[in-house]
Amino acid sequence: xxxKTKQPxxxxxxxxxxxxxxxxADLAPTEDRIVRGxxxxxxxxxxxxxxxEALALFRWAVWERKRGRxxxxxxxxxxxxxxxxxxxxxxxPELTLPRVEISWTPxxxxxxxxxxxxxxxxxxEP
Numbered sequence: 156x157x158x159k160t161k162q163p164x165x166x167x168x169x170x171x172x173x174x175x176x177x178x179x180a181d182l183a184p185t186e187d188r189i190v191r192g193x194x195x196x197x198x199x200x201x202x203x204x205x206x207x208e209a210l211a212l213f214r215w216a217v218w219e220r221k222r223g224r225x226x227x228x229x230x231x232x233x234x235x236x237x238x239x240x241x242x243x244x245x246x247x248p249e250l251t252l253p254r255v256e257i258s259w260t261p262x263x264x265x266x267x268x269x270x271x272x273x274x275x276x277x278x279x280e281p
Contacts (some may be wrong), residue, residue, distance in 0.1 A: 178206065216240075220247045 182190065199205045216238070219226055226238040251280065259267070 216243055216245055220244065223248045 169172075190202075193199075194205050197205075197208065198209065216226055220243050227235045228238070229235045
């Protein structure tokens with residue numbers, strides 16, 4: 156009777172290489188300088204490291220707003236500033252969104268309409 160030997164199994168999942176996604180962004184020169192400055196300040200060696208850190212921060216901010224929490228920075232003296240980003244506010248529960256009602260007089264509405272209807276002002280030199 157022939158002797159049966161086990162054939163070694165090929166690991167199917169272990170041999171597959173996970174393909175990383177590529178990300179490319181077209182930045183204005185000012186934004187590029189900001190990214191480079193932040194990378195240097197945070198001692199991040201690559202754009203991948205920078206994006207990973209930025210995603211972690213933004214993911215946390217989205218999670219907090221989804222839970223109805225507000226995000227603040229606070230100085231040593233107790234002065235607080237709230238972070239409000241329109242896109243971030245889109246994920247906040249509707250009940251926690253601030254609502255402001257403005258009672259406009261007819262004169263104020265006319266003034267606003269005139270202001271909005273004008274040509275934009277020319278930029279001023281610094």
